[in-house]
Amino acid sequence: MRKLLGVAFLVLLTAPFAFGQCSDTDKQKLEAFDRAWGDAGQKGDQAFLQNVYADDYMNMTPAGGFNRTRAIENAVRGAERNKANPNPDRISHDYYIITCGPNTATITHRNVIVARVNGKDEKFYSRGVHFLEKRGNDWRVVSDAGGPLSDEGQILYMEREWNDADKKHDIAWFERNYDDDASDISSRNGAIHSKAEVLASIKTDKAVMDSMELSDMNVRVEGNTAVVTGINHVTGRDDKGVAFDRRVRFTDTLVKRDGRWLVMATQGTLIQ
Numbered sequence: 492m493r494k495l496l497g498v499a500f501l502v503l504l505t506a507p508f509a510f511g512q513c514s515d516t517d518k519q520k521l522e523a524f525d526r527a528w529g530d531a532g533q534k535g536d537q538a539f540l541q542n543v544y545a546d547d548y549m550n551m552t553p554a555g556g557f558n559r560t561r562a563i564e565n566a567v568r569g570a571e572r573n574k575a576n577p578n579p580d581r582i583s584h585d586y587y588i589i590t591c592g593p594n595t596a597t598i599t600h601r602n603v604i605v606a607r608v609n610g611k612d613e614k615f616y617s618r619g620v621h622f623l624e625k626r627g628n629d630w631r632v633v634s635d636a637g638g639p640l641s642d643e644g645q646i647l648y649m650e651r652e653w654n655d656a657d658k659k660h661d662i663a664w665f666e667r668n669y670d671d672d673a674s675d676i677s678s679r680n681g682a683i684h685s686k687a688e689v690l691a692s693i694k695t696d697k698a699v700m701d702s703m704e705l706s707d708m709n710v711r712v713e714g715n716t717a718v719v720t721g722i723n724h725v726t727g728r729d730d731k732g733v734a735f736d737r738r739v740r741f742t743d744t745l746v747k748r749d750g751r752w753l754v755m756a757t758q759g760t761l762i763q
Contacts, residue, residue, distance in 0.1 A: 513591040521589050524630055525598050525621065529584060535570025537563055545624065545631035553638055578607040584619070586651060596623040596630065601640070601648055613750065616640040616648070643710040646717055646745060646752055653754075654703040654723070662693045670746060670753040678739045678759030697730035707740075715747040723759070738762050 513521070531539035540563045548559040557565075573579035587600045598621040605612050621635040640648070649668070656664035665686075669675075675684045684692070708721040723739045739759040745752045 513589055513596075517591055518587075518589040521591065521596055521598055521623075521630070522587050525587070525600070526584065528632070529582065532566040533570060533573070533582065535567040537567055540566055542629070543632055545626060545633045548632055549634050551634055551636040580607075581605040586648060591623075594625040597621070598623065602637075616645050618644065642712045642717065642747075642752070646710050646712075646719060647708060649745075649752060650705060650708070650719060650721070650743070654705065658700045658703060660693050660696060662690055665690055665693060668752075668754055670748070670755045673754050674756045676756075676758040678737075678741070678761050698727060700725055700727040702726045717745040717747075717752065719743040719745070722762070 527539070528543050530536075531543070544559040544562055546559060548562065550557050550562055581604070583603045583605075584600045585603065587598065589599075590597050598619075600619055602617045602619055604615040604617070606615060607613075617637055617639045619635065619637040622633055623630045624633050625631075652664065653668070655661070669686045669689065671686060673686045673689075675686075675689050676682070677684065702725070704724045706722045706724065709719070711718045720740070720742050723741055724737070725739065726734075726736045728734050738761070740762050741757065741759040743754060744756040746755045747753075
């Protein structure tokens with residue numbers, strides 16, 4: 492059985508690094524920079540990319556590094572291939588974590604790639620890590636790394652998606668990601684609910700979640716089955732407007748079907 496202790500990985504997903512503090516404005520500007528860079532890469536905008544990469548840029552991929560010139564050439568060639576493809580790959584970025592100091596910054600995020608495979612769309616996931624320095628008054632990318640997400644990494648991000656879906660009452664997420672035979676055991680009263688009952692309850696749920704924070708995460712994968720344990724700290728107001736503050740230790744069981752992880756069972760226990 493492969494095992495990933497999610498503590499170290501979750502630190503990367505949820506906490507700022509110790510060596511720098513960014514204001515919200517700094518983070519917004521750096522995220523905008525990263526998204527503009529991604530758009531320019533998709534379009535093959537060579538002029539824009541010239542102002543993104545530092546002269547001494549080096550990519551640190553597992554397959555071997557390459558420099559600024561190669562990075563721009565790769566982007567231009569990729570854009571040309573996409574223009575000739577009636578179903579080009581679509582790339583989006585989410586779950587940004589940004590830290591910075593006066594002259595250095597680190598940007599990390601998940602990449603979601605939607606590609607056409609055998610006539611149907613499939614999703615692939617990777618993680619990007621970018622290192623920037625101030626050159627003059629402008630940010631420049633000096634290096635980046637990253638690679639495909641393991642099953643464990645995909646599941647840790649899925650747990651974050653799950654919290655986001657709970658906060659937004661996003662019924663579509665549960666329709667997509669709960670197995671048809673899923674069971675959901677309530678942490679409040681121990682009642683067991685089917686997928687259909689979970690979907691019905693979301694439609695009528697008036698509770699408001701102000702914050703949901705994961706910790707103590709542990710993911711174990713064996714074949715097409717995974718078990719996740721962790722703690723979810725939830726604050727908000729119930730359907731009567733009464734404030735609550737709950738910490739729930741949970742166990743989630745997932746199965747992999749047709750290349751996708753689905754929730755088969757979830758159970759939570761209230762803790763102090």
